[in-house]
Amino acid sequence: METELSRQLGIEHAIFGFTPFPEVAAAITRAGGFGVLGAVRYTDPDDLERDLDLLHRHADGKPYGLDVVMPAKKVEGVTEADVEAMIPEGHRGFVRDLLARHGVPELAEGETSGWRITGWMEEVARGQLDVAFDYPVKLLANALGSPPADVIARAHDHGVLVAALAGSARHARHHAEAGIDVVVAQGYEAGGHTGEIGTMVLVPEVVEAVAPLPVLAAGGIGSGEQAAAGLALGAQGVWLGSLWLTTEEADLHSEALTAKLLAAGSGDTVRSRALTGKPARQLRTEWTDAWDDPAGPGALPMPLQGLLVAEAVSRIQTYEVGALLGTPVGQIVGRMTGRRSVRAVVDDLTRGFERAVTRMNRIAGRSDT
Numbered sequence: 442m443e444t445e446l447s448r449q450l451g452i453e454h455a456i457f458g459f460t461p462f463p464e465v466a467a468a469i470t471r472a473g474g475f476g477v478l479g480a481v482r483y484t485d486p487d488d489l490e491r492d493l494d495l496l497h498r499h500a501d502g503k504p505y506g507l508d509v510v511m512p513a514k515k516v517e518g519v520t521e522a523d524v525e526a527m528i529p530e531g532h533r534g535f536v537r538d539l540l541a542r543h544g545v546p547e548l549a550e551g552e553t554s555g556w557r558i559t560g561w562m563e564e565v566a567r568g569q570l571d572v573a574f575d576y577p578v579k580l581l582a583n584a585l586g587s588p589p590a591d592v593i594a595r596a597h598d599h600g601v602l603v604a605a606l607a608g609s610a611r612h613a614r615h616h617a618e619a620g621i622d623v624v625v626a627q628g629y630e631a632g633g634h635t636g637e638i639g640t641m642v643l644v645p646e647v648v649e650a651v652a653p654l655p656v657l658a659a660g661g662i663g664s665g666e667q668a669a670a671g672l673a674l675g676a677q678g679v680w681l682g683s684l685w686l687t688t689e690e691a692d693l694h695s696e697a698l699t700a701k702l703l704a705a706g707s708g709d710t711v712r713s714r715a716l717t718g719k720p721a722r723q724l725r726t727e728w729t730d731a732w733d734d735p736a737g738p739g740a741l742p743m744p745l746q747g748l749l750v751a752e753a754v755s756r757i758q759t760y761e762v763g764a765l766l767g768t769p770v771g772q773i774v775g776r777m778t779g780r781r782s783v784r785a786v787v788d789d790l791t792r793g794f795e796r797a798v799t800r801m802n803r804i805a806g807r808s809d810t
């Protein structure tokens with residue numbers, strides 16, 4: 442699976458893997474793909490440095506990237522405490538009642554919520570970049586919009602390509618105008634924050650909108666045949682997030698959650714604002730049902746919802762409360778039926794890609810096999 446972009450980055454397969462786990466990112470890179478470490482959960486730059494160090498040491502000298510969540514517009518002088526103060530008491534009560542109904546214990550003394558998504562705050566994301574530029578990161582991706590102009594310029598000064606996720610051709614055009622190098626066209630099926638347009642419709646629209654910029658197809662890709670479809674639609678590679686969650690190298694810190702993912706079908710996810718306040722695809726649980734229930738108070742806008750639920754999510758995960766236990770994941774969860782190594786996943790993707798190419802060649806009457 443070679444394309445102009447994969448050759449430019451010096452990778453064997455045009456398979457890009459987003460993951461919050463440095464071990465998984467390193468394994469994707471070692472297997473010939475391009476591992477991208479998600480930085481949003483690192484509030485302390487020292488933790489990011491430790492994990493980038495691990496990724497770097499285990500990447501066998503091959504290229505890898507970093508994904509940050511940096512808003513394009515700067516919100517001046519707003520602290521986490523200011524945002525906390527904006528959360529209505531009624532919503533706090535709703536969380537308390539929901540947890541009490543399910544008998545979710547308090548965290549132990551001294552145990553803090555490990556799930557604070559504050560990487561969206563510009564000062565946190567900038568701290569992450571200060572660390573990242575000390576490493577030979579080859580691609581910097583941004584989740585929510587185009588990164589600020591000075592960040593794009595700084596990346597380019599370091600010879601780092603800048604990518605941004607887009608859920609519509611309009612977003613993609615905006616990224617192109619901002620001067621980014623690669624657009625990740627991420628469809629409705631995808632895990633995490635996602636738009637309303639399916640991958641099959643989105644990818645060719647984005648390819649056309651930003652040509653000649655390279656586009657990666659994302660959302661609902663879990664086989665080599667699906668990867669081939671993405672490339673057939675004009676993408677220069679595929680970008681996968683969900684499929685790695687059940688690999689042997691991924692540590693979700695919960696056997697119960699892994700078991701839930703392995704058992705889930707493609708219809709068991711929902712696009713809900715329950716986790717962050719923006720629509721994000723995740724496992725459907727009694728937690729998402731409660732937030733999506735029109736009789737309830739409904740989710741708060743980002744970033745309030747993320748701060749409101751951070752401790753609750755930690756408690757649910759720590760005590761593995763089955764009915765509420767979830768994670769962002771895409772519809773491809775239906776194909777994630779067994780634990781495999783990252784290498785086995787990449788090998789399966791490349792074999793499936795070859796099968797698809799052979800089949801298409803046969804259909805086109807070009808095969809002599």
Ligand SMILES: Cc1cc2nc3c(=O)[nH]c(=O)nc-3n(C[C@H](O)[C@H](O)[C@H](O)COP(=O)(O)O)c2cc1C
Nearest residue numbers: 459584631632633659660661681682683769770771
């Ligand atoms: C658990 C999880 C967390 C994610 N977090 C982020 C994130 O922090 N930043 C980002 O750019 N994309 C994030 N995504 C989206 C992925 O980058 C990717 O676009 C998506 O997973 C592709 O679709 P797929 O889930 O069908 O493979 C996340 C996806 C998952 C499954």
